[in-house]
Amino acid sequence: MDATIPSNSPLQDQAKRENSPAGLRRPIKGLFYILIVSSLILLVSIIQGPKSVSDGDADDHVLIKLYSSLKAMLPEHLEQRVEDVEVLDEKAKAYPWSNEMLSWQRTSYHFQPQKNWMNDPNGPLFHLGWYHFFYQYGPNSAVWGNITWGHAVSKDLINWFHLPIAMVPDHWFDSEGVWTGSATILPDGQIIMLYTGGAADGAQLQNLAYPLNLSDPLLLEWVKYPGNPVIVPPPGMKDFRDPSTAWLGPDKKWRITIGSLVNNNTGIALVYKTTDFKTFELLDGLLHEIPGTGMWECIDFYPVSLTTKDGLDISAYGPGVKHVLKVSMAVGMEDYYAIGTYDPINDKWTPDDPKADVGIGHRVDDGKFYASKTFYDQKKKRRITWAWIPESDSESSDLLKGWASLQAIPRTVVFDTKTRTNLLQWPVEEVESLRSESYDFGNLKLEPGSVLPLNIGSATQLDIVATFEIDNEALQSTVEASVDYKCSTSGGAGSRGVFGPFGILVLADELFSELTPIYFYISKEPNGNAKTHFCADQSRSSKASDVAKPIYGSDVPVLHDENFLMRILVDHSIVESFAQGGRRVITSRVYPTKAINREAKLFVFNNATGVSVTASVKAWQMSCAEMNPFPPKGNDL
Numbered sequence: 001m002d003a004t005i006p007s008n009s010p011l012q013d014q015a016k017r018e019n020s021p022a023g024l025r026r027p028i029k030g031l032f033y034i035l036i037v038s039s040l041i042l043l044v045s046i047i048q049g050p051k052s053v054s055d056g057d058a059d060d061h062v063l064i065k066l067y068s069s070l071k072a073m074l075p076e077h078l079e080q081r082v083e084d085v086e087v088l089d090e091k092a093k094a095y096p097w098s099n100e101m102l103s104w105q106r107t108s109y110h111f112q113p114q115k116n117w118m119n120d121p122n123g124p125l126f127h128l129g130w131y132h133f134f135y136q137y138g139p140n141s142a143v144w145g146n147i148t149w150g151h152a153v154s155k156d157l158i159n160w161f162h163l164p165i166a167m168v169p170d171h172w173f174d175s176e177g178v179w180t181g182s183a184t185i186l187p188d189g190q191i192i193m194l195y196t197g198g199a200a201d202g203a204q205l206q207n208l209a210y211p212l213n214l215s216d217p218l219l220l221e222w223v224k225y226p227g228n229p230v231i232v233p234p235p236g237m238k239d240f241r242d243p244s245t246a247w248l249g250p251d252k253k254w255r256i257t258i259g260s261l262v263n264n265n266t267g268i269a270l271v272y273k274t275t276d277f278k279t280f281e282l283l284d285g286l287l288h289e290i291p292g293t294g295m296w297e298c299i300d301f302y303p304v305s306l307t308t309k310d311g312l313d314i315s316a317y318g319p320g321v322k323h324v325l326k327v328s329m330a331v332g333m334e335d336y337y338a339i340g341t342y343d344p345i346n347d348k349w350t351p352d353d354p355k356a357d358v359g360i361g362h363r364v365d366d367g368k369f370y371a372s373k374t375f376y377d378q379k380k381k382r383r384i385t386w387a388w389i390p391e392s393d394s395e396s397s398d399l400l401k402g403w404a405s406l407q408a409i410p411r412t413v414v415f416d417t418k419t420r421t422n423l424l425q426w427p428v429e430e431v432e433s434l435r436s437e438s439y440d441f442g443n444l445k446l447e448p449g450s451v452l453p454l455n456i457g458s459a460t461q462l463d464i465v466a467t468f469e470i471d472n473e474a475l476q477s478t479v480e481a482s483v484d485y486k487c488s489t490s491g492g493a494g495s496r497g498v499f500g501p502f503g504i505l506v507l508a509d510e511l512f513s514e515l516t517p518i519y520f521y522i523s524k525e526p527n528g529n530a531k532t533h534f535c536a537d538q539s540r541s542s543k544a545s546d547v548a549k550p551i552y553g554s555d556v557p558v559l560h561d562e563n564f565l566m567r568i569l570v571d572h573s574i575v576e577s578f579a580q581g582g583r584r585v586i587t588s589r590v591y592p593t594k595a596i597n598r599e600a601k602l603f604v605f606n607n608a609t610g611v612s613v614t615a616s617v618k619a620w621q622m623s624c625a626e627m628n629p630f631p632p633k634g635n636d637l
């Protein structure tokens, strides 16, 4: 069998598309020397002009070829998605990374194993006082392979104990890898783990595992059901993986969904019913399908409340409940979700807005973020999502570092009762326990074209909350021509309009030789309505050429009575940016060479040409989370 390799495989094409827009251009009058020097540098970049993809040498042609062939494979409505795909040129000349630079990239409060490769989150659950986190782990190298289930436990989702590997590829039904799976907690407390096994002949098989001893709070030992596999692929189906958490239907039978691909390019969600998790019945219809979206990986299907902020357990159903379908699209490695209605009699899900269906509408995160999986936290009555954050550097750098990939800070997920069209994602409150020294910068008046340093010392581990106000009258009365603004193609933070960009510069050195702007940009629609975009511009984030430097983002609803709000978590090489309380999120991987350690600074800026902005910024230094092997020294829990 020649099933496709899961999308985390390094064998999949990744190439780099570089944007080098001019930088921030006009410092505020009277600002001190930093700003004068910076403006000189920026002037040079203006003179040089933006570098286009075709400026380069032969390698660039390879890039363009890769990109066009990927695009040619897709139907029209998905072409836009490919526009946004980050492209890393593996052939770019390797940057001479120093040990200091590489060791700086390792995070301080994001979950990662002690070394080697990690990808998808698997089977998160809460049991006897502990949060359990399993993950796709490559134990031998910083490159995907020989996939096992890593395991860690935490009391608060932030500080972790690493436990022994939970499952290894040691049976015929998973000899090529213990791939992604999900946990279901049954009403009597039993824990069911369903996962995909890669078999030696290439088949993708669904298997059952369970804890040997449910009374062990650490769930150290896992048993693979001897009758595995419990589900084999339907005839002719090659790609068939990542069983979801099970939900209970009105007929008292459990259902799971599994992603696949038919007719070459139609992504589908199959549904199976079971009562004992050992025998399963494939239903005739599909939960959902969309032609042209390619393989659906890691499907997540869960209820959200339309009325409360509480999360809902997996089988909740009834008035005031909608269902979210989340799909990880193997093409482009992007997670999409849509909100809709689930019909439990026919096991069909219909999106509220077909124009915002999965793969077309909302990304879960506009940046680097894949294979996300939620679980219901019965301790705090909330739904939490995890996600794999891959690297954006080269494989050779990963081998030098000895590790690859992070997990996003777990985020609560709720329905946005204001817009009623999207979810809100927000870092779990426990991350705030790491906040230490805080800095308040209130009422900063930013004239058009200004940059202000925020003196907080080293700016590599931060939690930042910023509010921006602009003159509403000017916004209503001024005509602007930037109707087609799009973060990824509109020139980044260096490209100025009447109403933007304005925001925060993270991981910037004093001379702005490296900087990562996180910003809002307001454009006007032909009907005069304002449209706000939330973007993260990595185009000048690093002097190294062997890292991807995309500009991410999308438009975000800003309601009539709202200011422009952002929260940013900076943790060395990861920047997670949340707009408007989590209506949009962008995760960036950033690899500066200069703006590291004490050279990494924080700034606030307004690069709009026609509007002043009033900003208030609060920033906290973040302490390191504890990530230790278990048991802790002295057994002190």
Ligand code: DQQ
Residues within 6 Å of the ligand: 006, 007, 008, 119, 120, 136, 147, 179, 180, 196, 241, 242, 297, 298, 371
């Ligand atoms: N990763 C797993 C697969 C899944 C893919 C293998 C998604 O089960 O489809 O490591 O990243």
